[in-house]
Amino acid sequence: MVWIVVPFDVVTGSSDAACELPGHGWVAAAHAREIITRPGSVWRTLPVDVSSGRALSRPGLGYRPTAAMVEHVQALDGVCRAPGCEVPALRCDLDHEVPWPAGPTTVDNLHAKHRFHHNLKTDGVWTSRPTGGRGLEWTTLTGRTYATWPKDWQAGVDQPRADEAAPDDPPPF
Structure with missing residues (x-):
């Protein structure tokens, strides 16, 4: 199983923000859309508190977690x-x-x-x-x-697109 975190606006094509491949880094929005539309892909929604960026908890009961x-x-x-x-x-x-x-x-x-x-x-x-x-x-x-603290799933939303080159730093003088 591979997880990829794709904001809704990237799924719909209204944004080209970079998407996170947890444990590996960032991928371009186009690549993320390619991954999630492959046959056999399974989508899961993750409700997120927009003010904190934290995923919302869903309670459950039982000895072993489902x-x-x-x-x-x-x-x-x-x-x-x-x-x-x-x-x-x-x-x-x-x-x-x-x-x-x-x-x-x-x-x-x-x-x-x-x-x-x-x-x-x-x-x-x-x-x-x-x-x-x-x-x-x-x-x-x-x-x-x-x-x-738990992962802030909004961190990185403002990251540069993965396919954009970072600007060159000026040489130190």
Whole structure:
């Protein structure tokens, strides 16, 4: 499976903004439209809060997350939620922030953590706790704290088109 993030106005052809291939970089709008119109392509919508750029959560219940919940959490988080980690959420475990059964299996209680960071939390080397708005506060064994947030899906919307050359920087004098 390959994910590509294509804003609605690019899908409709009213914009040529670059589109994100999570974990890989940016592609030109024309290439993105080519990818999404290939036979076998499956489209998923991701409702986004336009004021914050964050994907909106859809609640669910049950012991194990449904496939839709897994996909939704991966889209919400974008990458591993540990500080400074850029492992794509597609390659992460989903961690119950408040451990089950005390914590429910809901989108709001699940966060993408790649195996290394998931094990750090499970083994008590690091801790993480929710701070609201899908924020997480991480505390290391040495007591340092770090805040992480889900991916801002509007970041990069104003990126230059992928097929445009960046202007040359003047030489330093």
